[in-house]
Amino acid sequence: MTNAYVLNDIKVIxxxxxxxxxxxxxxxxxxxxxxxGENGAGKSTLMNLLAFTERPRHGSIQLFDQKIAGKLNxxxxxxxxxxxxxxxxxxxxxxxxxxxALKLQHIESSQYPILxxxxxxxxxxxxxxxxxxxxxxxxxxxxxxxxxxxxxxxxILLLDEPFSHLDQRHIRQLENAIQSFAKQTNKxxxxxxxxxxxxxxxxxxTLNLHAGKITAAxxxxxxxxxxxxxxxxxxxxxIHAASDLPNARxxxxxxxxxxxxxxxxxxxxxxxxNGHVILIAQEKNAIRLxxxxxxxxxxxxxxxxxxxxxxxxxxxxxxxxxxxxxxxF
Amino acid sequence: xxxxxxxxxxxxxxxxxxxxxxxxxxxxxxxxSLIASLIAAxxxxxxxxxMALNRFHGKAFIQHLLNTLMAMPTVVIGLLLYGLFxxxxxxxxxxxxxxxxxxxxxxxxxxxxxxxxxTITAVNSADPRLKPTLISLGAGHLSLAINxxxxxxxxxxxxxxxxxxxxxxxxxxxxxxxxxxxxFTRTMTTAIALETSKGEFELGLALGLLLLIIAFVLNFLxxxxxxxxx
Numbered sequence: 001m002t003n004a005y006v007l008n009d010i011k012v013i014x015x016x017x018x019x020x021x022x023x024x025x026x027x028x029x030x031x032x033x034x035x036x037g038e039n040g041a042g043k044s045t046l047m048n049l050l051a052f053t054e055r056p057r058h059g060s061i062q063l064f065d066q067k068i069a070g071k072l073n074x075x076x077x078x079x080x081x082x083x084x085x086x087x088x089x090x091x092x093x094x095x096x097x098x099x100x101a102l103k104l105q106h107i108e109s110s111q112y113p114i115l116x117x118x119x120x121x122x123x124x125x126x127x128x129x130x131x132x133x134x135x136x137x138x139x140x141x142x143x144x145x146x147x148x149x150x151x152x153x154x155x156i157l158l159l160d161e162p163f164s165h166l167d168q169r170h171i172r173q174l175e176n177a178i179q180s181f182a183k184q185t186n187k188x189x190x191x192x193x194x195x196x197x198x199x200x201x202x203x204x205x206t207l208n209l210h211a212g213k214i215t216a217a218x219x220x221x222x223x224x225x226x227x228x229x230x231x232x233x234x235x236x237x238x239i240h241a242a243s244d245l246p247n248a249r250x251x252x253x254x255x256x257x258x259x260x261x262x263x264x265x266x267x268x269x270x271x272x273x274n275g276h277v278i279l280i281a282q283e284k285n286a287i288r289l290x291x292x293x294x295x296x297x298x299x300x301x302x303x304x305x306x307x308x309x310x311x312x313x314x315x316x317x318x319x320x321x322x323x324x325x326x327x328x329f
Numbered sequence: 330x331x332x333x334x335x336x337x338x339x340x341x342x343x344x345x346x347x348x349x350x351x352x353x354x355x356x357x358x359x360x361x362s363l364i365a366s367l368i369a370a371x372x373x374x375x376x377x378x379x380m381a382l383n384r385f386h387g388k389a390f391i392q393h394l395l396n397t398l399m400a401m402p403t404v405v406i407g408l409l410l411y412g413l414f415x416x417x418x419x420x421x422x423x424x425x426x427x428x429x430x431x432x433x434x435x436x437x438x439x440x441x442x443x444x445x446x447x448t449i450t451a452v453n454s455a456d457p458r459l460k461p462t463l464i465s466l467g468a469g470h471l472s473l474a475i476n477x478x479x480x481x482x483x484x485x486x487x488x489x490x491x492x493x494x495x496x497x498x499x500x501x502x503x504x505x506x507x508x509x510x511x512x513f514t515r516t517m518t519t520a521i522a523l524e525t526s527k528g529e530f531e532l533g534l535a536l537g538l539l540l541l542i543i544a545f546v547l548n549f550l551x552x553x554x555x556x557x558x559x
Contacts, residue, residue: 053461074467082465088458090480100476104467148466 002064004029004156004188005050010059012045012212020045020056020212027190027207029064029155032182034199035192037209038222043192044085046209047160050190051082064155078105081154085161087145089133094125094144097133098151105152119151123177139170143177150181157181159191163198175202201283210250215329220298221253227328236294240270241326248328255300257325260289260309261318270323273297277315280306291319340534351532355539358516361429361503362496365436366444369496370489373441377448377488378474382460392449398442403435407502410435414506427508432516435502440492447491451484452477483554490554494547498540 005027012020020042027033027050037043048054049061052072061068063076072080089097098116107115120126123143128136136144142162150157159178163171179202182189190207193199199206208215210222225234227248232239234251241251259265264272275293282288287306289299297319301309311317343351380391412418414426425431459480463473478485500518507514509523517536525533 051465053465074469077467080465084458084461084465086458088456088462090459090462090476101466104463104472104476106467152467 002029003027003062004031004064006062006065007049008060008062010049010056010061012042012049012054013057014045018212020049022046022059022214025207025214027188029188030186031204032178032189032202033191034203034206035190035209036194036199036206037192038194041209042212043194043209044160045212047158047190047192050156051080051158053082074106078152079155081146081149081152081157083142083145083149083157083159083162085164087142089136089141089144089148091132091134093130093132094120094136094147095129097144098148101148101151107152115151115153119147122150122180123147124173137170139166139173142166142170142174146174146177146181155186156188156190159189161193162191163193163195171198178202198283201286210329220255221251221258223251223295224249225251227251230323232326232328234295237273239326240323241328242323243326243328245328250329252327252329253297253321253325254327255288255298258297258299258319258321260291260299260301260305260311261320262309262316264318265320267320268322269320271326272318272320274316274318277311277313277317280311280313291317293319336530336534339531340538343531343535344538348535351535351539353512354515354517354520354536357429357512357514358497358518359543361432361514361516362436362493365433365496366440366489366493368433369437369441369444369492372437373444373492374448374478374485374489375474377445378452378477380445381449381452382473382477395442395446395449399446401439402501403439403499404501404505406435406439407505410438410502411505426506427510427514429507429514431506432503432514435506436496436499439499439502440496443495444488444492447488448485451481451488454484455481487551487554490547490550494544497543 003026007022007025009024010020010022011018035043035046045054049056052061052063052068063072064079066076068076090100095116098119099112102112102115116129117126120129123146125140125143125147128140128144133141133144146157146159146162157178162174162178166174178189178191181187191199191203223232223234223239225232227241227245230241230244232241232251239251259269264274273293275291275297277289278292278296279290280287283300286300287303289301289311291297291299299319380388410431411426413420414423414431415421416426425434455477459477460473463476468476498518500522503514503516504519504522507516507519509515509519517540521533521536521540
């Protein structure tokens with residue numbers, strides 16, 4: 001399998017602050033990857049590096065095993081489609097915008113009609129093809145920008161926070177569009193999101209960024225505090241962790257490793273807290289619960305479990321997890 | 330007061346009678362200013378777009394220089410070009426002094442910084458996402474510039490019209506380099522200045538009114554270009 005990107009010894013410094021520090025990282029081609037992290041974790045900076053719109057202060061990036069020294073040449077540029085967080089469409093119709101992209105990529109004009117039609121169909125935009133870009137809603141605008149980016153059939157699609165500021169209906173449409181592009185042979189999709197369950201739901205792999213560094217820990221249930229002899233103090237709760245890393249400042253707990261019950265469980269699990277349900281949300285094939293036990297926990301359960309437990313908002317519940325489910329870093 | 334009103338009536342009569350003398354002056358003035366604006370635009374628009382789209386050493390210095398040149402008195406430009414084009418000057422053998430070409434060169438130099446500065450402002454006031462979007466879609470240097478001009482075309486056209494307005498109202502350099510030769514280099518402004526001093530107040534007033542009408546049309550065009558978009 002070829003690599004879409006190989007990052008080596010990357011350092012990006014903004015105003016004397018290191019915002020991204022990646023010693024080595026490889027992104028294989030043909031995968032749908034969610035770039036997860038809180039605001040300010042360095043997601044947009046990494047997206048800019050992958051789009052080659054920003055250069056790192058230090059280090060090198062390879063695109064399909066080619067080291068990129070300066071700017072991308074036209075054939076390299078054609079392999080990457082980029083959709084920014086707030087996409088900009090030029091004046092004119094949706095079709096005009098797609099046509100411009102094809103023109104800028106030096107694609108033969110005889111191919112325009114078929115490529116435009118394909119892109120519009122893939123994003124379910126055929127009915128809006130003649131609509132002025134200025135009159136599109138937020139969700140339509142994002143889909144039009146994705147149609148424009150995939151019209152020239154790039155190998156990589158980069159999407160910066162594609163789901164932000166969208167309602168559920170538009171999020172579903174976008175998720176389907178991203179997944180249908182990713183399903184094609186050897187297409188790489190990298191999208192950033194701060195909504196971790198959503199990223200997990202549609203991506204093959206997740207790439208977790210925390211304070212400019214890639215971390216193996218899932219960034220769910222991320223708590224900051226201090227670790228003292230396996231006991232991590234968040235300031236509100238003491239959570240027992242299996243590992244005892246010196247100087248560790250953060251822990252993360254996989255939401256699928258947390259067990260929900262109506263009564264306290266008698267088990268070997270070292271962590272058990274009671275709280276109440278404050279949010280129940282449907283994800284793809286799963287239910288996401290938010291439980292308030294002084295700290296807020298995200299828990300993912302199956303729809304069957306939700307029915308079985310007969311949970312409703314405000315219900316008192318117990319959550320339990322093993323100390324091995326706690327990643328310390 | 331009667332003198333002024335009588336002169337105004339005479340001036341209006343001159344305009345309404347389509348006096349060939351007056352309209353020849355207007356035609357000279359408009360053609361010289363149009364050619365000067367065209368030359369200045371061909372140079373200033375690409376230069377302004379390049380300057381707005383790129384970061385390079387000395388950019389701030391060029392910006393300061395442009396601001397200084399915008400405020401340069403027209404007679405100073407006239408004086409410098411007079412030195413170059415006069416018989417004893419380094420370009421004296423070109424024989425340009427007291428020709429429309431000399432006036433065109435002077436006016437083009439005069440309005441170049443205005444057009445370039447306004448073009449820079451036009452591009453800078455475009456949506457900040459425009460440039461990264463075009464680059465990410467594969468635009469090279471030339472296609473980037475062409476598409477930025479396409480998006481900001483109304484503001485750039487306003488820059489050209491402003492330059493033309495400045496050129497047609499210019500008097501100092503036109504006087505020094507053109508010499509107010511009838512049918513050749515006599516422009517509206519030089520005619521107003523010189524004919525009035527010779528006692529031809531009606532002619533000056535008629536030309537002044539026509540200049541005002543041109544200024545009004547230009548301002549109307551500018552406000553039409555800057556009208557709020559629906």
